[in-house]
Amino acid sequence: MKAVVIRTFGAPEGLEVVDLPVPAPGPGQVRITTEAIGVGGVDAVIRRATIGGLGLKEGHLLGSEAAGTVDAVGEGVDASWVGRRVWAFTGLTGAYAERAVAAVEDVLPLPEGLTATDAVTLGSSGVVAHFALDRARPAPGESVLVRGAAGSIGLSTVQLAAGRGAGAVAVTTSSAERGERLRDLGATHVLDRSGEGGADAPEGFDVVIDVVGGPGLPGIVDRLNPNGRYVIVGVVAGQPPADFGTRLLDGFRKSLTFATLSLDTVPNADRQKVRAAQFADAARGELRTVVHDVLPLVDAAKAHRAMDEGTVFGRIVLVP
Numbered sequence: 001m002k003a004v005v006i007r008t009f010g011a012p013e014g015l016e017v018v019d020l021p022v023p024a025p026g027p028g029q030v031r032i033t034t035e036a037i038g039v040g041g042v043d044a045v046i047r048r049a050t051i052g053g054l055g056l057k058e059g060h061l062l063g064s065e066a067a068g069t070v071d072a073v074g075e076g077v078d079a080s081w082v083g084r085r086v087w088a089f090t091g092l093t094g095a096y097a098e099r100a101v102a103a104v105e106d107v108l109p110l111p112e113g114l115t116a117t118d119a120v121t122l123g124s125s126g127v128v129a130h131f132a133l134d135r136a137r138p139a140p141g142e143s144v145l146v147r148g149a150a151g152s153i154g155l156s157t158v159q160l161a162a163g164r165g166a167g168a169v170a171v172t173t174s175s176a177e178r179g180e181r182l183r184d185l186g187a188t189h190v191l192d193r194s195g196e197g198g199a200d201a202p203e204g205f206d207v208v209i210d211v212v213g214g215p216g217l218p219g220i221v222d223r224l225n226p227n228g229r230y231v232i233v234g235v236v237a238g239q240p241p242a243d244f245g246t247r248l249l250d251g252f253r254k255s256l257t258f259a260t261l262s263l264d265t266v267p268n269a270d271r272q273k274v275r276a277a278q279f280a281d282a283a284r285g286e287l288r289t290v291v292h293d294v295l296p297l298v299d300a301a302k303a304h305r306a307m308d309e310g311t312v313f314g315r316i317v318l319v320p
Contacts, residue, residue, distance in 0.1 A: 003097035004300040006060045009049040012304035025074035035068040037318040038120030039303045041236045063095025067116035085110045087119040098320040113283035121289040121315040125152035126278040136207040136229040140165035148211035152315040162186030212237045221247040226254045290314030
């Protein structure tokens with residue numbers, strides 16, 4: 001089968017299309033003939049080796065989520081899964097391929113009316129957005145800033161924050177055209193990537209959901225209101241400065257809260273319950289998915305170049 005591996009960590013050119021044996025599902029697993037593969041920020045972080053300690057080696061098969069049809073099951077898995085259209089989380093590896101395996105507890109049937117492309121656009125990002133907002137607890141009328149709103153997590157967060165009754169949903173993005181598209185999804189104020197602009201935008205925010213991280217993070221911490229809550233869910237711009245915590249202590253009298261969120265800490269049953277509800281909402285048109293482009297699997301490097309260039313609005317999807 002065709003698959004995409006990391007031959008050299010770093011630039012997109014380090015991705016290589018290879019032929020690999022078709023994997024057999026192990027105990028408790030299903031195998032999926034993939035129809036759509038999500039290209040997410042976490043894939044870029046892994047490819048760049050931004051986060052250390054993962055123990056990944058050259059030849060790593062990239063990808064964490066795919067949708068398609070179950071074609072085989074492993075020991076202990078009900079055979080009725082065969083032939084079902086599903087979304088699957090494959091962990092840190094395995095989705096960028098014509099066939100993928102996943103633990104059956106990480107597989108979710110697709111409702112009627114939801115395409116495989118929509119499933120991988122929403123499957124991980126929508127759940128991250130949901131639990132990030134749960135951690136930040138924005139009350140009705142409070143202001144929310146979504147930093148890095150043009151990605152799939154940010155787009156889901158904008159919609160969910162607006163749906164929870166936020167008084168203002170501000171976003172950071174790179175262009176006026178993107179800003180208008182974000183307004184259509186529920187944003188009320190549009191700022192540039194540094195958090196500036198928007199003459200009518202709030203000076204401070206009660207909640208920040210941050211997908212970006214990077215060197216600009218301390219300046220956004222400064223924008224928190226008293227009792228403000230900051231939740232970081234990604235570091236697509238790299239690690240923040242090592243001393244960014246001093247900004248929190250400088251604002252000691254504001255009683256600020258800073259938190260990280262990884263879905264690894266959310267019980268799987270809770271993730272799947274929220275994901276199933278979001279899939280149903282999307283199938284009814286009540287939660288919108290935004291697809292930037294659909295590319296052949298062999299063009300994975302092109303997809304990653306677009307992410308590195310910052311030109312992606314929504315999610316890129318690969319198809320075998």
